[in-house]
Amino acid sequence: MTPARPEAPRQDAEVRADDHxxxxxxxxxxxxxxxxxxRERDRGIWxxxxxxxxxxxxxxxxxxxxxxxxxxxxxxxxxxxxxxxxxxxxxxxxxxxxxxxxxxxxxxxxxxxxxxxxxxxxxxxxxxxxxxxxxxxxxxxxxxxxxxxxxxxxxxxxxxxxxxxxxxxxxxxxxxxxxxxxxxxxxxxxxxxxxxxxxxxxxxxxxxxxxxxxxxxxxxxxxxxxxxxxxxxxxxxxxxxxxxxxxxxxxxxxxxxxxxxxxxxxxxxxxxxxxxxxxEIAPTVYFTSPRAWSAMLTRVQVGIQESSPLKRWLYEHFMPFAIALERGRLQGAQPGLAQRLWRGLGEVLIYGPIKDQLGLSRALRSYTAGEAIGEEVFLFFRALGLDLRQFYGQTENSALCAAQAPGTVKLHTVGVPFPGTEMRVSDTGEILVRGGNVFDGYYQNDKATAEALQDGWLHTGDAGHIEDDGQLVVLGRVSEVVHTRGGQRFIPTYIENRLKFSQYVKDVCVIGAGRDALSALVAIDWDAVGHWAQEQGVAYTSFADLSQKPQVYDLIEGVIAHVNTVLPAEVQVRRFVNLHKEFDPDDGEVTRTRKLRRGVIDEHYCDIIDAIYAGRDAVDSEAQITYETGASGVLKRHLAIRDVSRQAGAEAAA
Known part of the structure; x- marks a missing residue:
């Protein structure tokens, strides 16, 4: 028997004092x-x-x-x-x-x-x-x-x-x-x-x-x-x-x-x-961040490369088919009988076993939120048969505000508001939310409360728009809308998120406010790039060493060039550096939730940024690092600076 769906609360309903x-x-x-x-697993026993x-x-x-x-x-x-x-x-x-x-x-x-x-x-x-x-x-x-x-x-x-x-x-x-x-x-x-x-x-x-x-x-x-x-x-x-x-x-x-x-x-x-x-748990509902979904995909790809020739052949045959089928489904195409039968065979041979290995064999509801998820990652998990959907929320609205409904999934939206929650976009392009899920104000911070809550609406600080079908599109933070020296408007997080769609990029900071062109400080993904290097026969000794290999620069240049193909020419990334360390919360460069602290990054990497815009092809950099003990040190490295070539862009577009 299917459980009755809970009734949506009314925003204006009187709240009972004993409903807690x-x-x-x-x-x-x-x-x-x-x-x-x-249930808690303790020393192997639940x-x-x-x-x-x-x-x-x-x-x-x-x-x-x-x-x-x-x-x-x-x-x-x-x-x-x-x-x-x-x-x-x-x-x-x-x-x-x-x-x-x-x-x-x-x-x-x-x-x-x-x-x-x-x-x-x-x-x-x-x-x-x-x-x-x-x-x-x-x-x-x-x-x-x-x-x-x-x-x-x-x-x-x-x-x-x-x-x-x-x-x-x-x-x-x-x-x-x-x-x-x-x-x-x-x-x-x-x-x-x-x-x-x-x-x-x-x-x-x-x-x-x-x-x-x-x-x-x-x-x-x-x-x-x-x-x-x-x-x-x-x-x-x-x-x-x-x-x-x-x-x-x-x-x-x-x-x-x-x-x-x-x-x-x-x-x-x-x-x-x-x-x-x-x-072992095999949850029925599963939520994680786009970064974690991407890491899960990387594990699958690494595992397939290390598996038997037969398993690799099955994967390389059935996964592209399923991804193409899912892409068509999202565009409104209905699979024919032959496609459904082939999809069923793939469920037995590939899709089901992969979901079982990941612990998602029973996941009827799978979600992602927090930042944009890469198209490749999103399509892969939906192609496996997971009903992966995006949702939108913030701490100020209890994390649950809007989500994609079954059958209405789009790659670029985050869905429609939940029942009882209202949403609109202001004249300045800011997303506003009103509902019983919205907090009453910040703790001992009247100034911030007055800025966030106006006329009953929560000013989320996010820029976006609502499409004709009511689905919300989130572009980035309003506060992060900046302009180049030539006056071209852009949102760094929008570009950064698309660069992070690649499994090879863990973090990236796009520079360009008040500059003639955009550049990027890239922190490679140690696991994904390390595995790629092994497959390519590229020897390395450390994160810093791997990041500076010419072959890795070629790899990252291709990633940037691919993203450039969907950006206006005025806001394409023209130069980049592979950093010799990851952005670290202990160094104050990112928050505990991996959000960039741009002021700190500008300060820590000012020598690199200056070298990029001076047109140099390398820089000797000293990075401050903080160890787990709290002690600090300096990491020195000679870093290459590279232009993103037009040829790489043409190859990426092709």
Missing amino acids: LIAVLAHNARMHGDVVAM QEYRWRDYLDQVLGAAAGLEALGVAPGDTVLVIGDNRPAMYFGMLAAITLRAVPSPAYPDTTPDELFGQLDREGVRYAIAEDQEQVDKLLGLRERHPALQWIIYDDPRGLTGHAPEGVVAFAELVRRGRERLRETPALQDDLLGRPRADDIAVLLHSSGTTGAPKAIPLKHRHVLFAVRSAAAAGYFQPGETHMAYMPIAWVGDFSFSIGAALALRFTVNIPESPETVQHDLR
Whole structure:
């Protein structure tokens, strides 16, 4: 029996005060207590938490946190990889009407101090000894930090410093309080309100200190229910939680949708085992970034090259056929009987086995968002038989705003708004959004709030347009619209995203504002280019060495030339450099979500940029690097500078 599709919430409907995440969790425990809600792989064995266990952990942690002094309005830092305790801890905090504030696990001490200081953090929940040590090191600078609760006991059992307690011990103490005070459980369940802050997330901070973005229970639940009403989610999905807990997508999927629609959330053993665990989990709904989809395609291509001659022959025969079939389908062509039969044979021989190897054999709903996805990547996975679709959202609108509906997929759009969400484009070309999923304003930042929220509309900061069929096209950030010296308008991210469609380009920064021509700083993809070099018989010793090989310059020149064929002549990339290192968040060059910090890049690579526009064919560059220990160093390298030839452009067009 097909589950009933949830009814779309009305934007103007009155929100019930008791309609919040904790109430939804309590309902699940009461009505579906024996159903598995969460699974974690620990030392190779899947540990299960049923909905009854889930609520028990959250209430135990809440009672324990309250005993430590956590009160309404307190900010509780949460830092670490995906772990049940991280999710239980966040929900425990909001049970007390406190505010969980997650941070990326690789956040540097200085960045973390900024978050602690700005938000007056007194309590923290950390995954393991590494994160505990980081927080202990910040106590001298932030003495307000009273308690650190840790999950993984390795290295801490019996050696925990003062003010540090295990999550398991916290829950034990809380359960003891609950037993001693029978009325406490109902009291805790009755405290939260729909208008309470459910999570305090943070902008990427590309132009300064990150802005804190509070999402309330009603925002998250509205977004999830709207998406479900549009068929984006179904009740009872199998989901894998592996994206950073500090990212809005993880909160909306792994907590919001998981609670509202009773997902089974599966947590891999570690970031290194994600691909292995994904195959065992076989989720029914799967979301990841265009960068991750591209990396997955690269793994497939590398695996095929290393497989038997028969498998290579089957792949080279069936995949181009399926891609051509999918391209035609997106253009409105219907496959004939012979094509459908051949496609069915390919499902048995190639497409099905590849999906099984990737862990996507049961993925009925697959999504991508965050930036533009390459046409080659998008077509490949749809050709495999995955209903891969694009969606659009931001932290400020709970990540769920618009998506492509089945049967309406286009390569260049991100779909239509979810039910209850309104969207329009301003006279200046900025995308505006209004709905119950939109936040109420930034945390302690009235100026930024006034700029973002005007007359009930969220000014997203994205440039775009709406096509005749209602589908949204996103071009890039309004703030990144710049002009060449000759006055030609362009958006660097638009060009960068298309360059990153290539598996060989991991990151790229396009330079050209106020200049006569555009140029590019390219960071090659180590895995993809390394494999290509092995296939071509190109020897190398390191990333820096590989990046400077003439053959690799030829490869990247071809990528740039191909993109140039779809750009106006005035904004084509004319010169480029292959950098000897990747852009690194620890060096401040990109955010934790891989967004470029252009001011930092301009400063770090000013000698290279000057050499490009001086017409030189090489430069001796010194790059500042930061090691995992926090120590810094200098990486010196002689870098080639190359023009993108007209001949390469003609070959790419052909």
